[in-house]
Amino acid sequence: MRPQRRAALHGFIARVQSNQFVIYIACMDDQTDQIRKPRADAVRNRERVLEAAKLVFNAGGPEASLEAVAKRAGVGIGTLYRHFPTREDLFEAVYRREVEQLSELAEQLKNARDPVDALRRWLRSGVEFVATKKGMVAALALAVQSGSELQAFSFDRLTKAIGSLLDRAVAAGEMRADISPEDLLRAFFGMCYMHDQPGWQSSVLRMLDVFVDGLRVQPVAKAKKAKTRAARPAVKRKR
Amino acid sequence: MRPQRRAALHGFIARVQSNQFVIYIACMDDQTDQIRKPRADAVRNRERVLEAAKLVFNAGGPEASLEAVAKRAGVGIGTLYRHFPTREDLFEAVYRREVEQLSELAEQLKNARDPVDALRRWLRSGVEFVATKKGMVAALALAVQSGSELQAFSFDRLTKAIGSLLDRAVAAGEMRADISPEDLLRAFFGMCYMHDQPGWQSSVLRMLDVFVDGLRVQPVAKAKKAKTRAARPAVKRKR
């Protein structure tokens, strides 16, 4: 165990590509109050690893070897691990932009006339995302599992995205209120999980349609099953 | 390459436990017309491996080490691989009984009054199965993917089970006809895939409810979207 010193964390965000940003966190010693700019080679290598990871994951799926990523990036395996201590960290970094786009799309769809249709469209876009990038499913898996608490960025973004669409539809009285955004996210991801089947896409789209239909407030069912619904406590919606 | 001889395959089924059977295929030389009974140690070892695999998979999930299984069975790794050349084969063998039970349950539910409710109950039972056995999800994954064609046993059984329930509901005019049993199986599995989340079970049950609601023929939606439905060709139902 090395001698401990009190230190404060300071961070900044650097734009490293036209549409990619990197967050740096520097450790500022509180005795000197000095901050050091990150080493150029570190920035470069981090970027190279991300680029290589994108290629490798999109091609080889989530199980692809990290050593292959490092090799492709022209970087030692140690360097890869220093920048991204876990496979999950790397995934999160690689697919962060996609998650943000999905999230922004939800923001736009908020203004759509028909809130149910908005949700439907958002889900369909999600399928497209998964279709394009093979590793995206893994990123979703991560988001949905959100076990590690630390890299819950994607989970938060996606939950809020779905949540806002769901809330609107519920407020408009068009959707049942006992489903949480997390539930929905999980269901969506689960269906997409079959993504390497032949014809998965149309199957998932069909399923999502069924699902959204089920989410609608149904006059018949509502009357028929009022008791059942009441017995099940409404799910608390986070935020 | 060893000298080839023409040979015919003969098989038989042995009951090796109160409720487990093993299928043996023996190679009968057509010159001697002799058939050899399987070696006792082979039968014993196969059984041991199955037993160990059940324990290990249920505890450690689908990624558990096969070497651990072999060790637990008190058997060399080579023996394990001889009996079950792939991890999938082992899964299929271990969870075959569960799949059969699910399938039989569908048979029983066929006589229920309300066909929609029957389907709902079957799906719920599926959740319970997954809940009990941690490795069951992997078995389902296998069934759903059914890529290897050879060990498509589970896929067939489950598809037929769902199919029979679905057919009845459709015939009764209570469910839409454009969803295939395969779709449904995939959706079900997908939802269960989150099985190691805290509270996954209630979440999945909620989702399945929504899903079944969506499957129902909806007077409102039906009228509103008649065109959309018609435009999408009905899925061919196998068998």
Place this chain on the structure above:
DNA sequence: GGAAGATACGGAGGCACCCTCCGCTTAACA
């Protein structure tokens, strides 16, 4: 421009697992 020290690099190495191959053992049969 150069020295000092912080920071990052890279890959060897230990571990675990996968799967195959083949010399040895054992059970079935006559």
Place this chain on the structure above:
DNA sequence: TGTTAAGCGGAGGGTGCCTCCGTATCTTCC
């Protein structure tokens, strides 16, 4: 009881994960 096919088991080669630490490189300060 001998013969022989069937089965056993584990060594070994391959791959991937992750850590650790000696070395190289960069930033900063003079």
